[in-house]
Amino acid sequence: MIDLHTHTNESDGTCTPLELVDRARAIGLEALGISDHDTFAGYDQAVEPARASGLDLVCGIELSVRLIGRHRSIHMLAYFLRQPPPLDFRDWVNGLIETRRDRNRRLVAKLQSMGVPIELAEVERIGRTLTGRPHFARLLIQKGYAADYDDAFRRYFGESGPAFVERHGPAIDEACARVSQAGGLTVLAHPIRLGILDVAAEDAFIQDLRDGGLRGIEVYHSDHGPADVARYSAIAKKYDLAITGGSDFHGDAKPGVSLGTGRNGNLSIPRSLLDALRA
Numbered sequence: 001m002i003d004l005h006t007h008t009n010e011s012d013g014t015c016t017p018l019e020l021v022d023r024a025r026a027i028g029l030e031a032l033g034i035s036d037h038d039t040f041a042g043y044d045q046a047v048e049p050a051r052a053s054g055l056d057l058v059c060g061i062e063l064s065v066r067l068i069g070r071h072r073s074i075h076m077l078a079y080f081l082r083q084p085p086p087l088d089f090r091d092w093v094n095g096l097i098e099t100r101r102d103r104n105r106r107l108v109a110k111l112q113s114m115g116v117p118i119e120l121a122e123v124e125r126i127g128r129t130l131t132g133r134p135h136f137a138r139l140l141i142q143k144g145y146a147a148d149y150d151d152a153f154r155r156y157f158g159e160s161g162p163a164f165v166e167r168h169g170p171a172i173d174e175a176c177a178r179v180s181q182a183g184g185l186t187v188l189a190h191p192i193r194l195g196i197l198d199v200a201a202e203d204a205f206i207q208d209l210r211d212g213g214l215r216g217i218e219v220y221h222s223d224h225g226p227a228d229v230a231r232y233s234a235i236a237k238k239y240d241l242a243i244t245g246g247s248d249f250h251g252d253a254k255p256g257v258s259l260g261t262g263r264n265g266n267l268s269i270p271r272s273l274l275d276a277l278r279a
């Protein structure tokens with residue numbers, strides 16, 4: 001079994017990179033992909049412990065990218081299957097962190113205007129450079145303004161929440177070009193979260209992404225039921241997209257999702273999937 005989509009506490013997960021490697025070993029994972037939001041810091045720290053324990057570590061990253069004509073960003077995974085990403089790509093990624101800070105400043109202002117007493121410095125103490133909404137959620141829970149993560153997203157800054165503010169991330173074509181130049185594979189993350197209910201519209205949307213430079217699709221994910229897996233497998237075949245999969249493990253920040261096995265054991269991704277990606 002493998003898991004190609006996980007987060008450490010260098011982004012919005014709660015496990016350190018070392019803990020994640022230990023857990024992966026403990027449950028017998030044959031390969032672990034670390035795909036933190038906007039940073040390689042977790043992957044970099046996991047390289048040595050993974051090597052020492054004989055775990056096959058895959059370098060990944062999850063980027064929030066903008067699409068023309070769509071006001072919400074979508075998540076794109078990039079995998080560096082043969083080598084870690086080069087310095088110029090890392091520099092570009094570091095530059096993205098400013099768009100996150102800008103969003104965070106506007107989110108703090110919005111929350112304050114709703115009567116939630118919160119300062120940027122407080123939430124940045126929790127999330128450090130990669131402060132994201134899950135860190136805001138943790139702070140709101142601590143302060144008694146939300147019962148749990150879900151409640152915080154629903155009541156405040158989830159996509160349909162009253163405090164939602166858009167982040168001005170990179171455009172998808174730029175992100176695809178950068179990743180490809182750096183030797184990486186671009187993958188549409190958790191397509192179910194596009195929220196496109198009409199099957200034909202979803203198919204057409206993914207075809208457009210493929211035409212724009214996307215090379216893969218995350219067929220296996222904790223949020224995908226059997227029908228979703230079947231539908232996305234067929235789309236992958238139809239558009240000649242590489243197939244990836246992972247749990248999207250975030251530790252305690254996503255209580256229902258387990259490393260490797262997903263939600264209520266709905267995942268068991270075979271090693272052969274990674275072999276096919278590398279081939």
Ligand code: AMP
Nearest residue numbers: 012037131132133134149150153250253
């Ligand atoms: P951000 O990167 O700051 O835009 O925050 C987005 C992240 O929040 C996602 O990658 C998820 O990890 C997390 N997230 C989104 N919705 C929820 C939710 N309802 N409950 C908990 N975490 C969530």
Ligand code: FE
Nearest residue numbers: 007012037250
């Ligand atoms: Fe996340």
Ligand code: FE
Nearest residue numbers: 062075189190
């Ligand atoms: Fe995501």
Ligand code: ZN
Nearest residue numbers: 005007062248
């Ligand atoms: Zn993720």
